[in-house]
Amino acid sequence: MPDDKITVFKQTELFRDLDEAVLEVLAKHSILKHLQRNEILFLAGEPAKGLYVIASGSVRAFRTSSDGREQVIHVEKAVTTIAEVPVFDNGNYPSTVAAEEETTLYFLSKQDVIKTATAHPQLALAAARLIASRLRRCAELVETLSLREVGQRLASVLLDEARNNGIETSNGIKIKLRLTHNQLAARIGTVREVVTRTFIRLQDQELIVHDGKDILIPDLQAVAAYAESARD
Amino acid sequence: MPDDKITVFKQTELFRDLDEAVLEVLAKHSILKHLQRNEILFLAGEPAKGLYVIASGSVRAFRTSSDGREQVIHVEKAVTTIAEVPVFDNGNYPSTVAAEEETTLYFLSKQDVIKTATAHPQLALAAARLIASRLRRCAELVETLSLREVGQRLASVLLDEARNNGIETSNGIKIKLRLTHNQLAARIGTVREVVTRTFIRLQDQELIVHDGKDILIPDLQAVAAYAESARD
DNA sequence: TGCATGATGTGATCTAAGTCACCTTCACTA
DNA sequence: TAGTGAAGGTGACTTAGATCACATCATGCA
Numbered sequence: 001m002p003d004d005k006i007t008v009f010k011q012t013e014l015f016r017d018l019d020e021a022v023l024e025v026l027a028k029h030s031i032l033k034h035l036q037r038n039e040i041l042f043l044a045g046e047p048a049k050g051l052y053v054i055a056s057g058s059v060r061a062f063r064t065s066s067d068g069r070e071q072v073i074h075v076e077k078a079v080t081t082i083a084e085v086p087v088f089d090n091g092n093y094p095s096t097v098a099a100e101e102e103t104t105l106y107f108l109s110k111q112d113v114i115k116t117a118t119a120h121p122q123l124a125l126a127a128a129r130l131i132a133s134r135l136r137r138c139a140e141l142v143e144t145l146s147l148r149e150v151g152q153r154l155a156s157v158l159l160d161e162a163r164n165n166g167i168e169t170s171n172g173i174k175i176k177l178r179l180t181h182n183q184l185a186a187r188i189g190t191v192r193e194v195v196t197r198t199f200i201r202l203q204d205q206e207l208i209v210h211d212g213k214d215i216l217i218p219d220l221q222a223v224a225a226y227a228e229s230a231r232d
Numbered sequence: 233m234p235d236d237k238i239t240v241f242k243q244t245e246l247f248r249d250l251d252e253a254v255l256e257v258l259a260k261h262s263i264l265k266h267l268q269r270n271e272i273l274f275l276a277g278e279p280a281k282g283l284y285v286i287a288s289g290s291v292r293a294f295r296t297s298s299d300g301r302e303q304v305i306h307v308e309k310a311v312t313t314i315a316e317v318p319v320f321d322n323g324n325y326p327s328t329v330a331a332e333e334e335t336t337l338y339f340l341s342k343q344d345v346i347k348t349a350t351a352h353p354q355l356a357l358a359a360a361r362l363i364a365s366r367l368r369r370c371a372e373l374v375e376t377l378s379l380r381e382v383g384q385r386l387a388s389v390l391l392d393e394a395r396n397n398g399i400e401t402s403n404g405i406k407i408k409l410r411l412t413h414n415q416l417a418a419r420i421g422t423v424r425e426v427v428t429r430t431f432i433r434l435q436d437q438e439l440i441v442h443d444g445k446d447i448l449i450p451d452l453q454a455v456a457a458y459a460e461s462a463r464d
Numbered sequence: 465t466g467c468a469t470g471a472t473g474t475g476a477t478c479t480a481a482g483t484c485a486c487c488t489t490c491a492c493t494a
Numbered sequence: 495t496a497g498t499g500a501a502g503g504t505g506a507c508t509t510a511g512a513t514c515a516c517a518t519c520a521t522g523c524a
Binding site for chain 1: 295296297298301303305316317318319320321322323326327346349350351352353354356357359360361363364365366367368370371372373374375377378379380421460461
């Protein structure tokens with residue numbers, strides 16, 4: 001049902017400014033795709049035919065080293081778009097994308113998107129805005145990987161989580177980690193064991209109290225200060 | 233002289249598709265700026281008023297850790313634009329920008345650029361394209377910082393240089409490094425001493441022959457293979 | 465109920481990279 | 495042409511983080 005698609009498209013940063021009539025045309029040409037957890041949508045370097053709208057679920061975009069280690073570039077959850085970059089710069093897919101959970105997507109061909117963007121400047125502007133904010137986050141990732149140590153990088157992730165999904169309690173902010181240590185490692189650029197040990201270290205430094213997946217941050221300020229601090 | 237400005241603007245990826253008449257309006261509002269080597273154009277986090285066209289010279293965009301270490305995000309040389317990101321996503325400047333050498337720029341206000349992009353979709357599209365290709369390179373930087381070791385990262389830089397400015401000789405490709413070890417370190421995410429030692433290591437592994445700033449790469453394939461290889 | 469399977473915890477060890485201290489070389493200009 | 499400051503080189507040492515090898519611990523599902 002196209003109406004359904006349009007409702008989804010309307011929720012994306014990329015397409016929200018377009019009229020229903022325009023979306024209708026895009027929707028008509030879109031193709032539904034379903035992914036299981038960890039199923040791969042496309043590989044880095046593959047020729048890109050178009051972008052995807054994530055209707056439900058979430059995906060991660062990552063790069064793999066030749067010895068198998070993953071580095072997550074970004075994670076996107078419904079409702080948003082993924083793979084705008086190759087649509088606009090005409091290159092191959094820049095990273096591999098896989099489903100973090102069961103995920104439903106709509107595929108839109110490069111030609112359709114470009115044609116629409118040419119006719120409707122607000123789409124081209126939205127694309128510039130969206131890609132710009134992605135680049136901003138990517139530059140931040142470069143900074144943390146290069147200039148901060150793993151304790152700080154882990155703290156940043158916890159901070160992010162606390163700010164977005166934290167629950168205020170009398171003892172501080174409580175978060176429920178939905179990521180395994182392996183997944184965390186791929187995001188902060190390290191390995192599983194180091195994540196485990198870093199959790200313990202943060203606890204020793206009394207920045208967090210953790211009990212498995214439940215983490216309590218007594219003092220958000222303190223964690224933020226630590227995440228930003230110098231290395232020595 | 234506005235004509236001069238227009239010639240410069242016409243050479244940028246961002247503005248080349250615009251008509252002279254449109255450029256004329258932009259040019260009229262642009263402001264000339266001159267920087268000495270290492271002079272700072274703006275700081276990361278500062279409110280952004282607009283973008284710059286690099287008319288001559290070159291600049292580096294980087295982030296600084298609290299203990300003073302720099303990580304270069306990208307380097308841009310004339311003729312191109314810099315700081316498109318905040319113009320389109322409306323945030324602050326994402327990184328600090330400083331001149332690598334004596335540099336001349338034209339400032340264009342955010343409002344002027346956005347107004348033009350709204351009226352001329354080809355500008356918005358060019359912006360999306362340009363920012364997308366920046367994001368692509370940034371993702372590559374993330375990969376190399378996270379997944380490759382310094383030897384490989386240094387090799388990548390040499391490879392880049394060889395492909396762009398290398399001179400073919402009977403013994404291989406010869407390049408002249410214009411960067412100090414300190415500058416190289418900031419680009420590949422390490423420190424000066426490590427760069428010095430890594431040069432020696434690459435020479436020991438017979439991937440390069442170096443004599444100060446002059447570097448000879450006997451076998452480009454071999455260096456490329458090394459740069460991409462697994463860590464063990 | 466029980467056993468795969470994946471997630472986590474932990475000791476022992478290794479090593480790439482960072483740090484410090486100092487020296488030499490180079491290039492420019494006073 | 496001496497002197498100053500930046501750049502490059504190098505030895506000695508430290509350390510964060512990676513690796514390996516196991517030992518639990520959950521938890522779904524057969």
